[in-house]
Amino acid sequence: MLPSLTCPSPTATEPRSGGPRLLHENALRDDLNKRRQTPANYTPDAARRLLPPYRTAQPGARLRARAPPPARKWLERGSGGSRCALAPQGAGKPPMYGDYEAQRHWQEVTYNIPIKQWYFNTSDNNLQYWGLDYPPLTAYHSLLCAYVANLINPDWIALHTSRGYESQPHKLFMRATVFIADLLVYIPAVIMYCCYLKETSTKKKVSTALCVLLYPGLILIDHGHFQYNSVSLGFALWGVLFLSNNWDLLGSVAFCLAINYKQMELYHSLPFFCYLLGKCFKRGLTGKGLVLLIKIAVTVVAAFAMCWLPFCTEAEQILQVLRRLFPIDRGLFEDKVANVWCSLSVLIKIKNILSPQTQLKLSFAFTFLSLLPACIKLTLQPSLRGFKFALVSCALSFFLFSFQVHEKSVLLVSLPVCLIINEIPFMATWFLLVSTFSMLPLLLKDGLLLAYTGTTLAFLTVCTASFSIFEKTSAEDLQLKSFSLSIWGYIPWLKPFPKFVKNLFLISITLMGVLSLMSAMLNPPQRLPDLFPISVSVVSCLHFLFFLMYFNIVVLWDSRNSRNQKKTN
Amino acid sequence: MRSDTSERFSLAGGGYVMCPAIQASACVRRPPPFERSRRAHRFPSAHAQWRLSGPVRAGGRDMAVAAAGGGSGGWFPALAFGVSLLKCLLIPTYHSTDFEVHRNWLAITHNLPVSQWYYEATSEWTLDYPPFFAWFECALSHVAKYFDPEMLVIQNLYYASYATVLFQRLSVILTDTLFIYAVRECCRCVNGKRIGKDLLEKPMFVLAVLLLWNFGLLIVDHIHFQYNGFLFGLMLLSVARLFQERHLEGAALFAVLLHFKHIYIYVAPAYGVYLLRSYCFTGNKADGSLKWSSFSFLRITLLGLIVCLVSALSLGPFIVLGQLPQLISRLFPFKRGLCHAYWAPNFWALYNAVDKALAVIGLKYKFLDPEKMQKAAMTGGLVQEFQHTVLPSVTPFATLICTVVSILPSVFCLWFKPQGPRGFLQCLILCALSSFMFGWHVHEKAILLAILPLSLLSVQRAKYASLYLILTTTGHFSLFPLLFTAPELPIKILLMLLFTVYSFSSLRTLFRKNGPLLNWLEILYLTALVPLEIFCEIVFPLSPWKLKLPFIPLLLSSVYCALGITYAWLKLYVSVLTESATVRQKAE
Known part of the structure; x- marks a missing residue:
């Protein structure tokens, strides 16, 4: 919890979803290299203006000149984050920024564009530039954050003009949103889970909670690199917690929320499915088991329907969302x-x-x-x-x-x-x-x-x-x-x-x-x-x-x- | 058997450094002095039994508990290592001008001969610590050149490359090792009478957390940037040595400390009187009063020798060079104002506030002539010189008198009612607090001088625990303005919450039987800090007053904290003075 806040500024070098970048990698590298030779007129802004978005999908990190001698390199590396704050035109940033920009862009899109167009490529919604590719709950969360952002500073989410916006207060705001999400979903789930552990002493429970909360991977990715993994993981954890207390319906609702926040949660879906199915089998598939199965099925369908309600009007909407979620x-x-x-x-x-x-x-x-x-x-x-x-x-x-x-x-x-x-x-x-x-x-x-x-x-x-x-x-x-x-x-x-x-x-x-x-x-x-x-x-x-x-x-x-x-x- | 070993290892932690036998014998050699006499009477053979039953004995559980109780077990390294990692995570955070101050000193001591150290004035941050600290910076600079030689150039003002930051921060973290060692020694002085309970409820463990994870020290040293860690380490170590009855060592350590940073001179009276009374006089009369015939000339000569030697080592070169007056003028700059830019929450903050209030009221009801008051425009402490309008202005000499007068009762108490090391510690805390209350140009950071030693007492008795809670919470809160940058806001609030919640919960469990630690008024006062912080940090910047009266948050928090600290100071004084009376009654 604490280290998370002390991590340096958000990443900006690694696009999460590479999209078309593989196709244009070489072309772009040449292009930027040429510009590099004439540094006088090369500015990030110029690069962004000159290069159409679909060609700028190259992560600049590879372009970073590997000039510093090895002895200094580790110092440079360590300083990367704090320097980002000081020098917004850092070499790796201009074209595509990173997950931080992606999240900010989603706030911009969801706030300014009608819900029907969120997942479609329109003049206001260029899907090549960090188009939404997470399920609806993520989009709703972005919308919620966008409302708060609009209260504080409308520039942060202004349509088109806010691309690549970075400032100290904005960084603080974005970090705070992750932290609050963490505080609301993930941390209570962990604490509750540890409280409900059976046959363990208080000391064991406390140390389990401490270890889980201190897991470095999640802290570094969510609060260093910048993502909202703790939300979907937290929902999944709530699901496990409910299932272990025999509240199967609540558990399946929680897990549906998790899937609808990030489609990657499907990794967990089979055990959930098999466990619940097995439980129904155990009760007998003709009597109580069938009732339970139907109950669970209805709950899951209802939960999904709730999440997808705005998109349920046309089949094309749903198909487009699915295409965005699973790009083959x-x-x-x-x-x-x-x-x-x-x-x-x-x-x-x-x-x-x-x-x-x-x-x-x-x-x-x-x-x-x-x-x-x-x-x-x-x-x-x-x-x-x-x-x-x-x-x-x-x-x-x-x-x-x-x-x-x-x-x-x-x-x-x-x-x-x-x-x-x-x-x-x-x-x-x-x-x-x-x-x-x-x-x-x-x-x-x-x-x-x-x-x-x-x-x-x-x-x-x-x-x-x-x-x-x-x-x-x-x-x-x-x-x-x-x-x-x-x-x-x-x-x-x-x-x-x-x-x-x-x-x-x-x-x-x-x-x-x-x-x-x-x-x-x-x-x-x-x-x-x-x-x-x-x-x-x-x-x-x-x-x-x-x-x-x-x-x-x-x-x-x-x-x-x-x-x-x-x-x- | 398996559960036994697991218990033992979980107590001893991963390090498993402390062998039970060593711990046990350490206990035998130096029984915890807080309650030495009582223990010696009651359990004459307990220690001997520990020694006999070595580490080989299979009853792992008892042994492990004894080991963890007798000294600091394997949890201590884990705790210290953990806090060091936290400090590492704080490296990229904001650092104040003190960072530049120390960089400048590195450059000065690296490049110039000793004779120039106290004359060099390229930067406005001239060397104003005693010689030992200058030598310390000189030693550091020889490592610094491998990180970034540019930081050692005197003309490179405000130079802060990443290598410089890393070096300076790491130097603080590494020198904190001394603090960690001192905390460990202090933990050994705390008696383990609660043996057999859960580790988390041991006074020793609580004390280690309260000292190592001290919020104030963390933010002052590792965010704001200073080298208080190892200096407090020296102080705690000397206190621990006095507790262990190694008086000469304690005196030497304190003398060295004084020549590192002279602010510790505030607590020197406690050391002087205690050593004179309890070390130089070897015996008391039956009623506890002084026995003049027991004065030991050998001991006082030894003490004098030590102090003189240390001083000669430190000041000698400058006396030879004839620079003593220059050095002293650098060390004690009385040109600065009564209060620091931000009023430290002490008596003078209240004094200033009353003065302001009177001025405002006077102007409103036309008691005062507005023309006379032109100069005393409300600058909110932004200017160092502070003109009082209604109340008389305060001179340095007046503050000196006030400080001496406020220290005197505690010193008298130490002389006439000696209570061993605990009495000394009380007196030390009172000295530190009194000088904080009335000193000239006091920094808010100086409150740590009282908070850290009070931690030692807080795990001993309930009344000190309640005092500690009031003093630390308000004292730490008053440190908030040190970090005013937005990214540090969540860090300081969360760290403060972490520390405060831990100190409240741990001390409450420690003194569960003594009833509630705080009365309703104190609880009300402390909880009001929350709305105050919300007002100062969130509501106020959004409100229209921000431009008109920018100093209001600082003024409010410093005055509000001053109330709490004054209250804690008075309460501690009253408790020390009355306690001695009851002790005497009992003796009679």
Whole structure:
């Protein structure tokens, strides 16, 4: 909560949705390079005026001259944020700005344009320039913020003229909106969740809440890079909270809100679906179960209808929104994301070999196969514990194998991992550290090196101090008792398991630390400019594959616990 | 067994540095002095048992609790490391002109010979701290040149490259290590009579949080920018040494501290009298009064020697160079006004406010001649010189008299009713508060001089806890105007809330049995700070008065805080003076 406010100014170098930029990358680079040679008349404004919007979609970060000597580089990096405030014409900013500008632009659009045109390309709404591509709730939230912004300073959201607006008060306002959203949705959800944890002491509850709230990834992305992830994640968390208290209807409403805030929440949808379905099955599909199923279905449909009400007038509206939400033409992956496809592209250039349609099918098949076991298991034996673990493994499968994944999507995996931090503190801490590390290239671009170091170390300290994670590496603590019993017959050398895992953890931490240091301090060799981002994503991807295996094993070998639960029930 | 070890490790934290045996034996060597006599009588063998049962014993739980109670366990490093990380996150925030002051001193001490240090005046921020601090800056400058040599050029006024900021901020964070060590020593002085309870309810833990995470110190050092951390570290360390009966060490540390920053001279009377009374006189008569025959010449010679040595080391070179008058004129500039630009919330703030009020009333009802009052236009403290219109103007000498008079009772109390180190600490706090109340050109930051030592007492007794809550809340609130930039607004408010909520809740749980800590009036006063802050920071800037009367928020908050601090000062004085009487009655 606190570090969030001390993070430097919002990012401006990384467009979230690359849109057409791949097509025009080279053309634009040449163009800007030419301008660079005549610096006298090159100003950001001039660049913006001269370049039509569809050609300016290049993130300027790559254009940034890599002149500073390595010794100074880390200082420069750290200063990026604070400098943005001082020098608004920073090299990386003019054409497209960043997520900060995207959010501001949405406020501008939603406030000034009638609701029917929000998702359509019109003369007032240029979809190439940060067009709305999130579901209606995000748009409503922007509208709400826009009303407040209009009260304070109408210039902030003036149509057309406010593009690229940046000032100290505006930054404060935007940061405050994230913080307030955080305070209203996410933080209460975390606190409530920890209060309702069963069979734990107060001290454990407090430390769980502290660890979850201090998770660096979310803080850095929401309050450093600038996004509103905590809202959708918070709604999803409310959903889990309600489900764990057996208020299934409320839970499904909360989760519908989450999906309608960010479509990425679909990563979590299958476990929710399977859990509720399994619960209905368990009650008998002809009697009580059917009633519950119908109730839930009606609630979900009603919740969706409420959210989409203004768009329900014509089919074309709905289709256009859906097209905006799921753009298929963006390619298999973007930038350097730590999933399988990006890591494989080091060896095989899948993007070039296969057609987009085949890529889509391939990724769909892999995703489906990898989440199938956990979902089947959950449907057959719905338990709360299994539900949480299935949330993790499904989200992780989506992240690793699905189509068009952002590096920030790893937050969707981190949230359910935060939920089980009190059950498997060691693995959860490890995963959360890796997930933050996987976003390192993005964070470095945003000048968040200092904040990244500080928050990560703080998180590690808190986890170590409150859960004493290094003492919880036995097979039992990792929820692998039944699995290890069944497997030790075949692989006897795995006996000294705790020590092995601990060493693995230490090696991984060291590797991550060294890579972080190297990407922050060294210039990559001339021939391999993307060496560090690629190695970060490959290393994280290997970790994630390991975690996927682990979580699936935990889910599938969970029979003992569910049987115990049945007995107690 | 498993739960035992987990308990033990969770108490000892990740670091697991403190071996129970070491802790236990430390307790044996230096029993906590607050209640030394009572413990010695009651539990003569308890310590011995601890020593016998080493770390090998399987009863992990008891041992761990004892370890955490006997000293600071593994939670302490985690706490200190955590706050250091927070400080790192504050690096990019706003920094005041004090940043430039220290950069300038770095440049001066790096480039010029010692003889020029106190004459150099390129920048308006001349060197006005005693020699040890200058040497400290000189040492820092030898590291600074590896960060950015440009900051060491005297002519580079207001130079603040990122490397400079990083270096200066990191130097504050790293020198805070001394403060952390001192806090640790202080925590050991607090007795662990609540052994066996939850860690979060241990006085030691609470004290560590109250000191390490102190809001005032955080914003003054790590946002506003100053080096108070290690200086307060020296002070707390010397206090801890006095508690541990290592008097000579304590005296030496304080002497060194005085030559780092001379503002600590305000609390020197407490040190002088305490050392003279309780160290140089080795015994008391049966009724507790002074036994003249027990005066130890050896001890006073040792003390004198230490003080003289330290002073010679610091001032010697300048005496040899014949620069002492120049040095003193730099250290004690009486050219500045009675109050700082922003009135520190002390007696003079109330005095000024009454003067203003009288002037306004007088003008309204024609008691006063408007023509005579032309010069005394309401400048709201924006100008350093403040002309009083109705009440007599205050001279530096008058403030000196007031300060001495207000300090005297506490010093007398320390001399005639010695109560050991606790009495000394009370006197120290009273000295600091009294000088804050009546001093000449007091900075609002000086309130930390009273707040930090009072933390030590606050975890001991309920009445100090209630005093502490009033004093810290108002004192910290009065620091708000130090940070006036918009981005720091949420930081200061949230940090303040965090600290205040923690101090209220922890002290309340600590003294759960003693009933409510504050009465309704005090609660009302403290809660009124919230609307005051909302008015000053949000309502006022939007209102039309902003242009006409821009000083109103500062005036309001300083006068309002002055009320609270005066109240706390009076209450502390009354409690100290009456307590000694009751103690004597008991003795009789």
